[in-house]
């Protein structure tokens with residue numbers, strides 16, 4: 001059995017701001033982009049379709065020599081059903097001891113997925129956004145829309161935010 005099991009509220013406590021992830025993610029992206037010299041082994045995600053139920057299971061293993069971290073995310077994603085109490089995306093992260101392969105921790109992966117994805121978008125935006133951009137437009141209004149809104153409002157300044165529910169938020 002792993003020594004540590006972190007449920008969603010506990011992961012949320014450690015990751016209370018997605019921007020806490022930025023330095024580690026920038027380093028990880030740099031290491032991945034450096035190829036073999038960066039010491040990241042991350043095969044393309046394996047995806048198993050669950051056709052009768054309109055879903056998928058994705059398996060996302062990785063090893064980072066710089067962090068000496070061995071992990072995999074398991075994620076299921078299903079068609080979003082209106083009024084369902086089950087989120088369309090559910091994830092779990094397993095962390096192993098790289099020296100002997102023992103399972104060290106099982107973490108709820110939903111908060112990690114929401115915040116990591118938004119943080120990576122924010123890194124790309126920091127590098128690519130034109131200086132004159134004033135309006136943030138978010139397509140969709142689900143988990144990712146919220147996590148992107150959260151970190152974009154923390155890092156950037158916009159005059160307006162528009163979403164696909166038709167709401168416009170005036171920021172200045």
Ligand SMILES: NC(=O)C1=CN([C@@H]2O[C@H](COP(=O)(O)OP(=O)(O)OC[C@H]3O[C@@H](n4cnc5c(N)ncnc54)[C@H](OP(=O)(O)O)[C@@H]3O)[C@@H](O)[C@H]2O)C=CC1
Pocket residue numbers: 077080088089113117139140141142143144145164
């Ligand atoms: N790259 C990555 O690492 C990750 C990518 N993703 C992807 O991000 C996307 C959003 O994920 P998530 O927020 O968790 O999903 P949710 O199910 O929480 O939200 C999906 C949102 O998209 C809206 N939507 C669906 N179809 C349309 C459409 N045709 N036009 C406008 N809005 C639409 C839904 O509206 P309604 O409620 O009205 O149906 C809902 O608000 C997905 O495609 C997901 O696979 C997610 C996690 C990680």
Ligand SMILES: O=C([O-])C1=[NH+]CCC1
Pocket residue numbers: 058075077089091113
């Ligand atoms: O990385 C991820 O968790 C996912 N990408 C697309 C669906 C889920």
